[in-house]
Each structure stands twice: as structure tokens, then as C-alpha cells.
Amino acid sequence: MKPPPFRYAAPTSVEEVLDLLAANADAEPRVLAGGQSLVPLMNFRLAQPGFLIDLRLVEALTTLRTERDVLVIGAMVRQSAVERSSEVALAAPLLVEALGYVAHPPIRNSGTVGGSLAHADPSAELPAVALALDAELLTAGPSGTRTIPAAEFFRGPFTTALEPGEILIEVRIPRREGVGGYAFVEFARTHGNFALVGVAAVIEMEKDIVTGASITLSGVASTPVRAAAAERALAGTSADAATIKVAVDAAADELSPAGDLHASTATRTDIARSCLRRGIQLALSRAQDRR
Amino acid sequence: MDKYDITFIVNGRSSTVSVEPRKLLVDVLREDLGLKGTHIGCEHGVCGTCTVLLNGRSIRSCITFAVQADGAEIRTVEGLANGADLHPLQDEFWTKQGLQCGYCTPGMLMRACEIIEQNPDPSPEQVREGIASNLCRCTGYQFIIEAVCAAAGRMRGEEQRPDQATMPTEAKS
Numbered sequence: 087m088k089p090p091p092f093r094y095a096a097p098t099s100v101e102e103v104l105d106l107l108a109a110n111a112d113a114e115p116r117v118l119a120g121g122q123s124l125v126p127l128m129n130f131r132l133a134q135p136g137f138l139i140d141l142r143l144v145e146a147l148t149t150l151r152t153e154r155d156v157l158v159i160g161a162m163v164r165q166s167a168v169e170r171s172s173e174v175a176l177a178a179p180l181l182v183e184a185l186g187y188v189a190h191p192p193i194r195n196s197g198t199v200g201g202s203l204a205h206a207d208p209s210a211e212l213p214a215v216a217l218a219l220d221a222e223l224l225t226a227g228p229s230g231t232r233t234i235p236a237a238e239f240f241r242g243p244f245t246t247a248l249e250p251g252e253i254l255i256e257v258r259i260p261r262r263e264g265v266g267g268y269a270f271v272e273f274a275r276t277h278g279n280f281a282l283v284g285v286a287a288v289i290e291m292e293k294d295i296v297t298g299a300s301i302t303l304s305g306v307a308s309t310p311v312r313a314a315a316a317e318r319a320l321a322g323t324s325a326d327a328a329t330i331k332v333a334v335d336a337a338a339d340e341l342s343p344a345g346d347l348h349a350s351t352a353t354r355t356d357i358a359r360s361c362l363r364r365g366i367q368l369a370l371s372r373a374q375d376r377r
Numbered sequence: 378m379d380k381y382d383i384t385f386i387v388n389g390r391s392s393t394v395s396v397e398p399r400k401l402l403v404d405v406l407r408e409d410l411g412l413k414g415t416h417i418g419c420e421h422g423v424c425g426t427c428t429v430l431l432n433g434r435s436i437r438s439c440i441t442f443a444v445q446a447d448g449a450e451i452r453t454v455e456g457l458a459n460g461a462d463l464h465p466l467q468d469e470f471w472t473k474q475g476l477q478c479g480y481c482t483p484g485m486l487m488r489a490c491e492i493i494e495q496n497p498d499p500s501p502e503q504v505r506e507g508i509a510s511n512l513c514r515c516t517g518y519q520f521i522i523e524a525v526c527a528a529a530g531r532m533r534g535e536e537q538r539p540d541q542a543t544m545p546t547e548a549k550s
Binding site: 087088089090091092093094096118121122125126128129130138140142166189190191192193195196277278 | 378379381397398399400401404420421422425428431434435436437439440441442444445447488491507509510
């Protein structure tokens with residue numbers, strides 16, 4: 087199908103975007119980043135914004151830079167640019183690995199990291215990565231800017247902490263150069279399609295002992311979730327095979343993913359178990375290689 | 378509904394069109410510019426037959442509004458051949474039977490352009506991975522992969538034109 091009519095603007099500053107959102111609040115306005123989720127929804131007429139505000143000319147949102155301890159990704163930075171960035175490869179290799187699973191290159195040439203986070207699909211890779219990396223989301227709205235930790239940003243399927251009239255302007259990821267090992271693994275029936283389950287893992291080690299673990303899952307709840315039980319089970323151990331099994335079982339016990347036509351609750355939990363084990367093992371081996 | 382003037386360069390030629398913001402890039406290319414080489418398949422970004430190059434990068438023109446391409450440089454399948462001379466990719470698709478019904482072909486060709494531009498010497502495995510973004514229901518992909526590898530070789534200047542090597546020339550007349 088084709089989208090129903092809407093009004094359109096392509097402003098050049100964040101202030102103008104916020105003004106347009108406020109002035110057209112009655113028209114159910116939406117902001118357009120890469121459009122790789124929103125435009126299909128509009129083609130299906132599942133989303134029918136009356137006013138579309140295109141962010142492509144807002145120069146301030148195109149920044150990709152490293153500050154002292156933080157990697158800063160502007161809301162309009164395309165996924166393919168993040169994937170190719172040597173800065174990101176050093177500061178957040180987990181993000182680069184996960185991007186390889188996000189649809190296909192032509193989608194990533196248009197799609198943005200910020201757009202994927204603001205879209206908040208519970209099956210998507212990047213929200214789970216943002217949670218695992220303790221990213222912060224910088225937003226701008228009528229009452230100024232605020233910083234929202236990823237742990238508080240995702241509220242439900244396609245639902246975030248963004249208020250009406252507020253937009254995501256930057257993703258801020260703590261740099262992890264030379265710290266520990268990372269892994270992103272997922273299971274999808276078809277390469278490039280949405281995965282049934284994904285796991286993001288970051289594991290830090292000192293002298294063969296796990297000093298910190300950050301492990302998250304996508305596809306098993308209405309938001310990305312932290313595998314807190316696995317993190318606790320690994321901390322302070324040498325993470326041998328028996329400990330990994332305990333950690334995986336503990337995390338899986340806390341899950342109760344909804345079943346759907348793609349996979350039942352039991353199947354999805356089983357796949358989560360397998361992805362957790364693979365993710366933890368890969369992150370551990372990379373952490374060990376680093377020493 | 379208000380129309381919006383956009384100016385972009387399509388296959389080297391500057392065009393200005395007045396379009397509704399809701400009009401998809403693929404529809405503007407086909408209907409407003411008459412470039413029917415770019416096909417519409419699924420209309421939600423899954424099949425890849427609408428793939429065109431925007432500023433050199435492959436994108437889905439069915440999930441891109443034409444207004445988003447304002448100021449951009451677009452290349453479509455019509456921009457590949459030089460007059461009657463087929464682009465090496467087109468020539469190899471023909472010779473190696475990289476198409477049957479032809480529906481996916483424009484998207485496959487444009488995606489292959491980007492693959493070769495980013496890696497002039499792709500392995501069959503890299504091409505297989507690269508074209509995973511585009512669906513073909515006829516060929517089983519194998520002949521497409523062979524065609525892309527052969528075209529990449531010719532574009533590197535390493536291999537002969539197929540009609541000068543193994544294929545009889547009358548097959549093309």
C-alpha cells in the first residue's frame with residue numbers, strides 16, 4: 087500500500103524540530119530518521135502521522151565522536167557509518183558486532199542507531215546492546231534536555247521514556263577500550279530477519295577471575311532485559327564450564343517469554359539458553375585472549 | 378495536500394519534480410521520471426528489487442520517501458549501460474543466466490554495484506552474503522553469484538569478455 091497524505095517539513099535545527107512538534111501536536115507528528123521501520127509501518131498504514139518531521143538536514147545530529155570516556159553517536163548517524171567507524175570498533179566493538187545482524191547493508195545504509203533505539207522493537211539488536219553497554223540517551227524536549235539511562239529508556243514494545251514533543255538527539259556509550267571481552271549472538275530463522283532471541287555480553291576479567299559481567303537479551307520480553315542472575319553467578323568466579331551452566335540456568339529460570347507463531351514459550355526459552363551459553367563463552371574467550 | 382519541490386541527479390541528469398511528501402522514491406522514479414527499470418516488489422523493504430544507489434550506497438527505494446532524496450545523486454539500473462554497451466554486470470548476468478523472470482534483476486544489479494565498489498575482488502562467499510539482502514525466486518542465486526564474481530574480474534581488467542572466451546557470439550545476437 088501507500089501511506090495516506092501527511093504534511094512534511096525538513097528543518098535544520100533541533101529547536102525548529104521541537105517547535106514544529108509543539109505547533110503540530112494535534113496532528114500526531116512523528117520525527118523521521120532513516121525511516122527503515124517507520125516508512126514500512128506507514129506503507130502498511132499501521133502508522134499514520136499527520137505531520138512528518140524529517141531530521142536529515144539537522145547537522146547537529148550527524149556527529150560521531152569520542153569524548154573523554156564516552157562515544158557519542160548523533161541521532162542521525164547511519165548504522166553503516168557506525169559499522170565502518172574505527173573509533174566505534176575500538177570503543178564499542180559489541181555495537182559493531184551486533185550491527186552485522188541488523189537487517190541487511192541496504193537497510194543499514196539508511197537506518198540510524200538512534201532511530202532503532204527510539205523505535206524500541208523488543209526483538210531488535212540495538213536496544214539490548216545499549217542496555218548491556220550502559221548507554222545513556224540524551225533527549226531534547228519542551229523543558230530542555232535530559233539524560234536517560236538505557237535501563238530506564240525502554241518501557242514496553244515500541245514504547246520508550248520519550249515524552250510527546252521530545253526527541254532523542256544523542257546516544258552516549260561509555261568507552262570500553264581494552265576492557266574485557268564482548269559478544270553478540272542471536273538466533274534467527276532467516277539471515278537478516280528479526281531474531282527470535284539475541285544476547286549481548288560484556289565480561290571483564292582480572293587474573294582469570296570475572297570482575298564484572300553485563301549480559302542482556304532481546305526477544306524474550308516486552309523490552310530488552312538484563313540477565314542479572316547470570317551476571318551474579320559469574321562474578322568472582324573463574325567461569326569454568328560448570329559455572330557457566332549455573333549462570334545460564336539461573337538466567338533462563340527468570341525468563342517467561344511470550345509464545346507466538348514463531349516459537350512457543352518453551353522453545354524461545356531453550357533458544358535463550360543456547361544463545362546465553364554461546365554469548366558468555368565467546369565473551370569469555372575474548373576476555374581471556376586480551377590478557 | 379501540498380506538494381514539495383525536489384531536485385536530484387538521476388543517472389547523471391538533474392531533475393526537479395513536484396511531489397507529495399508521501400510519494401515513495403520508487404514511484405517518483407517510475408511514474409514521474411518514467412524510469413520503469415526499478416521494480417516494486419514487497420513495498421516494505423524486504424525483497425530488494427527496488428534497490429537503487431543513493432549517493433553511491435544501496436538503499437530500498439520503496440521505504441524511502443522521494444523528499445528524503447532531495448539533493449541526492451541517484452543511480453538506477455538505467456544508468457548502468459553505456460548506450461548499447463551493457464555494463465559488465467549486465468553482460469555477465471546475461472551470459473551466465475543470472476536471471477530468469479528478471480523481476481529481481483534491477484535490484485540485484487544495483488546491489489552488486491555497491492558490493493564490487495566496496496570490494497573489487499569479492500569471494501563467492503562474500504557475494505553470497507552481500508546479495509542476501511535481495512530475493513530471487515528463479516535462479517537459486519548460484520548463477521547470480523557467478524555472474525557478479527565474473528563481472529568483478531572484468532572490472533578489475535583481469536578476465537576476457539565472455540563472448541571472446543567461451544560463449545559463441547551468435548548467442549547474443
